[in-house]
Amino acid sequence: xxxxxxxxxxxxxxxxxxxxxxxxxxxxxxxxxxxxxxxxxxxxxxxxxxxxxxxxxxxxxxxxxxxxxxxxxxxxxxxxxxxxxxxxxxxxxxxxxxxxxxxxxxxxxxxxxxxxxxxxxxxxxxxxxxxxxxxxxxxxxxxxxxxxxxxxxxxxxxxxxxxxxxxxxxxxxxxxxxxxxxxxxxxxxxxxxxxxxxxxxxxxxxxxxxxxxxxxxxxxxxxxxxxxxxxxxxxxxxxxxxxxxxxxxxxxxxxxxxxxxxxxxxxxxxxxxxxxxxxxxxxxxxxxxxxxxxxxxxxxxxxxxxxxxxxxxxxxxxxxxxxxxxxxxxxxxxxxxxxxxxxxxxxxxxxxxxxxxxxxxxxxxxxxxxxxxxxxxxxxxxxxxxxxxxxxxxxxxxxxxxxxxxxxxxxxxxxxxxxxxxxx
Amino acid sequence: xxxxxxxxxxxxxxxxxxxxxxxxxxxxxxxxxxxxxxxxxxxxxxxxxxxxxxxxxxxxxxxxxxxxxxxxxxxxxxxxxxxxxxxxxxxxxxxxxxxxxxxxxxxxxxxxxxxxxx
Numbered sequence: 001x002x003x004x005x006x007x008x009x010x011x012x013x014x015x016x017x018x019x020x021x022x023x024x025x026x027x028x029x030x031x032x033x034x035x036x037x038x039x040x041x042x043x044x045x046x047x048x049x050x051x052x053x054x055x056x057x058x059x060x061x062x063x064x065x066x067x068x069x070x071x072x073x074x075x076x077x078x079x080x081x082x083x084x085x086x087x088x089x090x091x092x093x094x095x096x097x098x099x100x101x102x103x104x105x106x107x108x109x110x111x112x113x114x115x116x117x118x119x120x121x122x123x124x125x126x127x128x129x130x131x132x133x134x135x136x137x138x139x140x141x142x143x144x145x146x147x148x149x150x151x152x153x154x155x156x157x158x159x160x161x162x163x164x165x166x167x168x169x170x171x172x173x174x175x176x177x178x179x180x181x182x183x184x185x186x187x188x189x190x191x192x193x194x195x196x197x198x199x200x201x202x203x204x205x206x207x208x209x210x211x212x213x214x215x216x217x218x219x220x221x222x223x224x225x226x227x228x229x230x231x232x233x234x235x236x237x238x239x240x241x242x243x244x245x246x247x248x249x250x251x252x253x254x255x256x257x258x259x260x261x262x263x264x265x266x267x268x269x270x271x272x273x274x275x276x277x278x279x280x281x282x283x284x285x286x287x288x289x290x291x292x293x294x295x296x297x298x299x300x301x302x303x304x305x306x307x308x309x310x311x312x313x314x315x316x317x318x319x320x321x322x323x324x325x326x327x328x329x330x331x332x333x334x335x336x337x338x339x340x341x342x343x344x345x346x347x348x349x350x351x352x353x354x355x356x357x358x359x360x361x362x363x364x365x366x367x368x369x370x371x372x373x374x375x376x377x378x379x380x381x382x383x384x385x386x387x388x389x390x391x392x393x394x395x396x397x398x399x400x401x402x403x404x405x406x407x408x409x410x411x412x413x414x415x416x417x418x419x420x421x422x423x424x
Numbered sequence: 425x426x427x428x429x430x431x432x433x434x435x436x437x438x439x440x441x442x443x444x445x446x447x448x449x450x451x452x453x454x455x456x457x458x459x460x461x462x463x464x465x466x467x468x469x470x471x472x473x474x475x476x477x478x479x480x481x482x483x484x485x486x487x488x489x490x491x492x493x494x495x496x497x498x499x500x501x502x503x504x505x506x507x508x509x510x511x512x513x514x515x516x517x518x519x520x521x522x523x524x525x526x527x528x529x530x531x532x533x534x535x536x537x538x539x540x541x542x
Contacts, residue, residue: 131513178535179425181512189514 008053015062016046020147023066025119028126030071033182035126035172037074042066044073120145121236122183124229128197129180136171137200138207143168146225156222157207184237194237198246198302201229205250209257223254234289244293245302248286252309255282267410271318283313301336304329323353340366340375348381356389376405380415387422396422426467426536427508427516432500433529435474452524460506460519469506478502500530507536 020042027038045066059065127141143153154164174180185193208222230247237243259273290306308329315321330346343366351359363382366372383398399419406412439445453471460466472478478494478501494501503525510516513533520531 129513131517178533179427179512179516181514185514 008058009050011058011062012046012049012053015049015066016149017147019063019066021145022116022120022147023063023070024144024147025123026067026116027070027074028123028182029119031074033126035175035182037077038070039172040077041070041074044077045070048073117232117236118184120232124197124232125184125193126175126180126182128193128200129175130193130196131178131180132171132174134200134203136167136174137196138203139164139167140171141200141229142204142222142225145229146221156219190237194233194240194243197233198242201226201233202246202250202302204229205253209253220257223250223257226250227254239292239296241293241296241298242300242302244289244296245300245304245306248289248293249302249306249309251282251286251289252306252313255279255286255313265410267414270312275316278313283310286310286313299332301333304333304336308333318352321352323349327353340372340378343372344375344378344381348385351385351388356385360385360389374405376402376407379405383418392422425510425512425516427510427513428534428536429469429506429508429516429520429523430502430532430534431504431506431523431525431529432532433503433525434499435501435503436499437528438503438525449524456522456524457506459522460508465508465510465515465519467507467509469504471504472502475501503529 023045024038024042027042028035031038031041048069049062049066053059123144124141127144128137132140139153139157142148142156143150148156150165150168151161153168154161157164159167184190204222205226208219208224208226227247227250230243230250233240233243234247255278256273258279259275259277260268262268286306287310290303290310293303293306308326311322311326311329327346327349330342330349334342334346344363347359347362347366349359350362360382363378363385366378367382372378379398379402383395383402386392386395386398396419399415399422403412403415403419406415439449441447441450457466457469460469475494478492480491480494482489482491506519506523508516508519510519513535516533520526520533523531
């Protein structure tokens with residue numbers, strides 16, 4: 001059977017996108033944790049597929065075909081390198097077990113679902129190792145587990161392809177040279193390392209969630225990938241309340257994906273969102289996961305954030321939201337995460353719970369702190385509360401300050417629009 | 425893999441050798457070294473004389489530059505090192521975080537270069 005060249009190319013694109021990350025995870029295990037060799041071999045396999053699939057037909061199981069082909073190319077590469085006899089022998093043993101060659105429609109050998117999930121889990125812990133820089137952890141996790149190309153990864157994080165290429169190359173070189181292990185950490189290290197993995201997964205999610213530019217589609221895929229990784233952690237590791245909390249939080253935030261921007265890509269504030277377009281399935285799943293987390297009775301910041309998101313998701317309108325509870329939860333969150341964004345959100349919640357004056361008093365106190373004085377969201381929140389308090393002059397001054405400090409184009413345009421509404 | 429654990433500390437933060445803290449830390453170093461030896465991971469290691477005894481050498485454009493003092497002019501200086509043979513970075517990190525001066529100093533981990541015999 002011979003497929004039309006276009007069909008084979010499309011099948012290869014799809015296989016790379018959907019199964020590339022899994023194939024890579026399996027290869028890294030087969031190659032004893034050699035990240036760079038696994039990637040090179042996979043690239044070889046893609047090239048071989050691009051040549052053979054149009055001629056011989058698309059294999060029934062493209063992922064298994066790519067795994068076997070890449071493993072064979074890895075052996076070739078190792079044979080060409082010198083002084084690596086031991087690894088070559090190990091690989092040849094692997095190849096013999098496969099029957100020596102690449103077969104179309106090869107059965108998925110040892111690539112059953114459970115093994116695949118194990119491979120991906122090991123890979124997350126390697127990509128999120130604390131010996132790598134935070135930016136490298138995030139990029140490496142998205143690229144290898146999400147099966148993205150370097151160009152796509154660069155676009156997703158809004159950096160030049162060359163910058164991303166260097167970041168990834170340096171990270172892989174460090175993994176190999178420094179001996180970063182390819183495994184799920186032992187029990188005594190697991191809590192600390194898992195916290196690091198959660199931080200990376202959440203960074204991937206927020207990177208996609210705060211998208212406000214033309215690459216919305218790809219950025220949305222970052223949210224999907226983060227949620228997939230969250231599900232993997234939940235399925236493969238012993239129950240952990242913060243992991244459940246993280247997954248719940250991502251699902252609850254993601255339920256509003258369609259409502260957070262208008263057709264032109266402009267951000268839509270919570271007050272103006274059409275709550276009927278929120279994804280009920282996501283909300284129900286998030287709330288159920290949060291209940292599961294809370295039942296484990298070990299509170300943490302992700303659970304508190306998820307609880308806040310759940311209160312918003314369950315409220316019929318902005319006014320009919322349980323603001324006193326939300327203000328209290330932000331107070332709790334502040335103990336774990338004493339960040340400007342949490343402090344400002346708490347003040348806004350207090351404004352809804354106890355009145356505009358009470359919220360303004362909180363914000364004025366924060367504005368007096370040196371480290372917060374240059375934080376744009378604080379001034380835009382102040383401006384909104386001053387509008388509600390009837391202080392137009394004060395609101396104008398606060399908007400001016402927020403606009404001067406705001407670094408995001410779409411958000412600045414929105415602030416300018418709101419300021420213009422105040423002008424006579 | 426072999427790792428060098430390079431131990432940096434600010435000399436002014438070190439307890440005086442004849443103080444109670446100094447004696448306690450001395451005991452901690454002895455116990456730590458003993459633990460490494462018993463675990464069979466220690467390949468070497470030395471305590472170093474204070475930074476003023478250091479000499480740094482660089483060669484630039486064929487010219488040898490010899491300078492008095494440690495290579496970096498920071499508050500923390502190299503005070504000693506261990507050479508360990510352990511399976512991976514996590515195992516080396518586990519040993520590094522037990523170094524007695526890690527609470528006020530820094531331990532830098534460096535994989536050592538293994539030269540293939542061709």
